[in-house]
Amino acid sequence: xxxxxxxxxxxxxxxxxxxxxxxxxxxxxxxxxxxxxxxxxxxxxxxxxxxxxxxxxxxxxxxxxxxxxxxxxxxxxxxxxxxxxxxxxxxxxxxxxxxxxxxxxxxxxxxxxxxxxxxxxxxxxxxxxxxxxxxxxxxxxxxxxxxxxxxxxxxxxxxxxxxxxxxxxxxxxxxxxxxxxxxxxxxxxxxxxxxxxxxxxxxxxxxxxxxxxxxxxxxxxxxxxxxxxxxxxxxxxxxxxxxxxxxxxxxxxxxxxxx
Numbered sequence: 001x002x003x004x005x006x007x008x009x010x011x012x013x014x015x016x017x018x019x020x021x022x023x024x025x026x027x028x029x030x031x032x033x034x035x036x037x038x039x040x041x042x043x044x045x046x047x048x049x050x051x052x053x054x055x056x057x058x059x060x061x062x063x064x065x066x067x068x069x070x071x072x073x074x075x076x077x078x079x080x081x082x083x084x085x086x087x088x089x090x091x092x093x094x095x096x097x098x099x100x101x102x103x104x105x106x107x108x109x110x111x112x113x114x115x116x117x118x119x120x121x122x123x124x125x126x127x128x129x130x131x132x133x134x135x136x137x138x139x140x141x142x143x144x145x146x147x148x149x150x151x152x153x154x155x156x157x158x159x160x161x162x163x164x165x166x167x168x169x170x171x172x173x174x175x176x177x178x179x180x181x182x183x184x185x186x187x188x189x190x191x192x193x194x195x196x197x198x199x200x201x202x203x204x205x206x207x208x209x210x211x212x213x214x215x216x217x218x219x220x221x222x223x224x225x226x227x228x229x230x231x232x233x234x235x236x237x238x239x240x241x242x243x244x245x246x247x248x249x250x251x252x253x254x255x256x257x258x259x
Contacts, residue, residue: 044184053073059103166207197250
């Protein structure tokens with residue numbers, strides 16, 4: 001009688017890593033983005049992704065080595081079935097450029113494997129190449145009825161380091177929200193294709209920005225004008241050197257973005 005066959009090997013249980021989950025949306029970083037420390041992670045998750053208003057976040061190399069761990073915190077009431085914004089900051093050390101994953105885990109106090117879930121965002125760690133900046137957009141979810149035309153909401157982008165970060169932030173603002181940001185309700189009131197003719201910040205803290213005429217084409221009504229101005233002014237005022245913003249179109253301040 002032939003010997004009995006050995007039992008089949010059983011692979012150790014593990015939680016699958018997915019880049020998408022209907023319960024969580026990551027607005028920053030975007031997949032494939034070059035990032036640097038500290039890395040700000042933002043987005044929104046349904047209440048059942050949190051426990052006690054938080055959930056774990058890790059930064060891992062592609063081979064699984066953990067570079068940093070932190071917790072994301074809810075920016076609102078988390079005991080809900082709705083989406084709640086979150087923010088987390090990962091501080092890490094990387095001496096060379098490498099590919100990595102930002103892993104966002106569902107908080108699972110029960111410890112039951114059936115309740116485990118996580119999503120990952122692939123990023124490229126560039127230790128010397130990026131800076132975190134905020135861009136301001138409207139948001140149809142946070143302000144569904146546009147009760148305040150001038151109300152805008154920040155998204156965080158990690159952009160290449162530059163000696164002119166204010167200009168870099170404006171250029172990114174003019175490009176509009178990413179697809180993931182649009183899914184989260186963000187939108188821009190600024191026409192596509194707008195270019196910056198000049199941006200000067202003087203010693204008194206006044207930022208004078210001059211756009212080409214595209215910014216005013218087809219723009220009518222005080223509500224949209226207010227939204228455009230708010231996006232530009234809020235984005236520039238994140239910088240400590242900017243106290244006031246003067247907007248011009250084709251060199252003309254008096255007629256710039258008038259309803």
